[in-house]
Amino acid sequence: MRLLITGVTGLLGLNLAWEAHRHGHEVLGVAGRRSLPAAPFAVQQADLSRPGALAAVWAWARPDAVVHTAALAHLDACEHQPALARQLNAALPGEIAALAAADGIPLVHISTDAVFDGARGGYTEDDAPRPLSTYARTKLAGEQAVLAAYPQAAVLRVNFFGWSLSGTRSLAEWFLHNLQARRPMNGFTDVFFCPLLANHLARLILEVLTARLAGVFHATGSACLSKYAFGVALARRFGYPPALIRPASVAQAGLAARRAPRLTLRNDKLANALGHPLPSWREGLAAFFAQYQQGYPARLRAWAAEATNQATK
Numbered sequence: 210m211r212l213l214i215t216g217v218t219g220l221l222g223l224n225l226a227w228e229a230h231r232h233g234h235e236v237l238g239v240a241g242r243r244s245l246p247a248a249p250f251a252v253q254q255a256d257l258s259r260p261g262a263l264a265a266v267w268a269w270a271r272p273d274a275v276v277h278t279a280a281l282a283h284l285d286a287c288e289h290q291p292a293l294a295r296q297l298n299a300a301l302p303g304e305i306a307a308l309a310a311a312d313g314i315p316l317v318h319i320s321t322d323a324v325f326d327g328a329r330g331g332y333t334e335d336d337a338p339r340p341l342s343t344y345a346r347t348k349l350a351g352e353q354a355v356l357a358a359y360p361q362a363a364v365l366r367v368n369f370f371g372w373s374l375s376g377t378r379s380l381a382e383w384f385l386h387n388l389q390a391r392r393p394m395n396g397f398t399d400v401f402f403c404p405l406l407a408n409h410l411a412r413l414i415l416e417v418l419t420a421r422l423a424g425v426f427h428a429t430g431s432a433c434l435s436k437y438a439f440g441v442a443l444a445r446r447f448g449y450p451p452a453l454i455r456p457a458s459v460a461q462a463g464l465a466a467r468r469a470p471r472l473t474l475r476n477d478k479l480a481n482a483l484g485h486p487l488p489s490w491r492e493g494l495a496a497f498f499a500q501y502q503q504g505y506p507a508r509l510r511a512w513a514a515e516a517t518n519q520a521t522k
């Protein structure tokens with residue numbers, strides 16, 4: 210299929226493009242400020258917050274299916290730029306859904322586990338969201354805009370880690386860099402999540418598109434843990450001293466956007482719809498380590514390298 214992926218330079222979009230390309234799909238990627246000049250598929254740069262940009266992208270791509278991952282996904286940036294957060298996270302998804310509805314093509318919209326307040330944990334798709342931050346509020350508004358414009362769209366609430374272009378985007382990369390530098394760091398013992406490896410999530414997204422699932426689904430890992438425990442598991446997997454990670458509380462961290470403590474989501478609805486259990490962070494971490502050993506991060510980053518001038522004088 211001709212698969213349009215917005216946010217193709219982002220942590221999820223990049224790994225999704227890798228998986229989709231590997232599965233034989235024709236990838237059409239939309240990047241924002243960064244680009245992928247050496248990627249083995251078409252990439253268009255566009256500022257999707259600008260009027261007319263989406264229409265131009267749509268005319269260029271003529272997609273058979275769409276995965277919308279682009280967002281203002283930094284929590285603190287959303288607090289500082291609420292209008293941009295509303296435009297990108299709430300309005301744009303509705304506009305994409307209207308275009309997908311008009312063409313009758315499958316759409317997966319990427320939302321977040323952070324639509325919940327994290328007070329209780331164990332959330333199902335039937336639980337009422339209660340977003341705590343500008344990021345989470347605008348992402349919830351985006352979900353609602355998508356399903357209002359296109360009830361046949363799939364909205365996936367996610368949390369993931371993996372290899373990024375910058376090498377610093379995901380929590381796993383952050384822990385790893387500090388461990389490699391033997392720099393002590395804090396890990397929150399009171400923030401729980403159920404992350405998937407971005408590549409595992411990417412394969413689930415392709416399955417959701419093929420199955421044409423509709424509605425809200427939790428596409429999170431099958432096991433949950435604290436961010437501290439995740440850092441310790443990662444340190445052990447990569448052979449670094451876990452003691453470099455200090456147990457800490459998020460309450461004392463002085464972050465601009467409020468963090469929800471127990472973002473543990475049940476994924477039974479998606480597992481039942483796809484007919485198999487979803488992977489867990491354990492399998493994800495094992496695959497993340499294998500990717501590291503196989504040079505996967507460098508191969509991803511090579512897509513961003515400017516073509517070298519081979520001409521001789």
Ligand SMILES: NC(=O)c1ccc[n+]([C@@H]2O[C@H](COP(=O)([O-])OP(=O)(O)OC[C@H]3O[C@@H](n4cnc5c(N)ncnc54)[C@H](OP(=O)(O)O)[C@@H]3O)[C@@H](O)[C@H]2O)c1
Pocket residue numbers: 215216217218219220221222239240241242243244255256257258277278279280281282283297319320321322323348367368369370378
């Ligand atoms: N990371 C997580 O653990 C997590 C957790 C829950 C939900 N999510 C959701 O998952 C999705 C992907 O997140 P991510 O971590 O992969 O994001 P990311 O690494 O921050 O990347 C964001 C992507 O959006 C693009 N973008 C931003 N502003 C744009 C604009 N004005 N025009 C065009 N493109 C623009 C960026 O392009 P450039 O970089 O080229 O400018 C980039 O490709 C988001 O919807 C996010 O809300 C992420």
